[in-house]
Amino acid sequence: MEDMILGACRDYENRGIARIVKMPEPFRVMRNTDRGRGVATVRFTGRAEPDFVGCLVGGRMVAFEAKYTTADRIRQSVVTDAQAEALKRYTMLGASTYVCCGIGTGFDLAYFMIPWATWQHMDITYGHKYMTRADAKMYRVKADAVIHFLDNI
Template structure:
């Protein structure tokens, strides 16, 4: 019973951290809209209605873990480029490439092949990165392993000011001007 409570508590903490991270990305999206630099929206989570009260309009529902969940964010960058990316986080010292579902990976690959800006926005133990999907997809070949460390990703570290500014790298580069984010 105690183990079950511990797992439940860990799950609640992880969910809360994920929500904070996504909100920090959404804050950056709002800033990019104000700058007229990009319009990017969060993809709604799969949700199932359990019951409805037709008189009051109140319903009970739950989020569902869905194997075909789409990447977390999609939109357009100034100039007309599409952007599609997934947000992942871990409090560990490395992030496994297996955190993407097969469907998310397939969706990112299709967007990449069609010329969209594609990536994975990562919170890696409270440091933030926007990793090109073109690099992510080559991890096994390039490093002969199934994960990335902070050292591997240092050139993709993004600015953080309460918002995860995923289009702006700490080295001064901007996503929309970097060739590795689109198939070329």
Template sequence: MDYSYNNCANRAQGQYFEEIIARSLEYYLEKGWASIEKTPEPMKTIKNNGDGTFQAVFTKKAQPDYKGVLSGGQAIIFEAKYTEKDRIYQNVVTKEQETYLERYASLNARCFIMVCLQGSGFYRVPWTVWKGMKEAFGHKYMTRINLEHYKVPRKSIVHLLDGLELFDCS
């Protein structure tokens, strides 16, 4: 198995998932229902290659991928995870991300993990369910069957906020 190929393919699929999320977030912003942004990765440039590219290193561990606010003022934070496998493992969320999600959840923010399984299913798993995965499902992963209750519709966009109480402040 060529690890570099798999790593590139996974990165490309992850970027595709982020593009899908970005289109969804633009939709909610245009409707005035939410303003949610991608959290920038903390990195430092170590070498300019002189051709418009550079080499960089991460300066600290990653925070959850998205943070923002729903209309009405409630904070929202979520991590996005893509996998080509038939299940998503609990440990794909780092300890640093867990800490942030716990902190926000303790302040009553909407916290969840947005999952894309094999490019075809999109799921919004509440943080409380994610962290209690072992107790809820008997193992520290979720299959498509376990995820089914958390599926979000995909029409022209992935309606990742459908089912959350949103307030129209216009």
């Protein structure tokens, strides 16, 4: 899923629609366990930021988490408290914030770009702290070789 999002990011940038980048997770190497092969023991050192951040044409910031499940529903809790706090803060500053999610497997896989306001209040909107594909249908986005996550925004 991440590679499909990155492919769309390249396409959107090439077309002058947006520049969106994957945010690296901050970490510190604790011990090199296999020199030369890139294997190490690490510890994450910073608060989680949204997976992707960038700027849409016209200057609006966008930030979103990417989540995937093979189940028939995606739970609100897959977004950690730290990630939720970061999305909330970006929203308060005027950014467009979302959770891009994939639900299902194989031919039964669908992708959605769910606004953060909807995600954080799904218990009020849907009566439970998860979303099914039926709940999320209005946020479905097209996917082929890439996930066209900006097409409905």
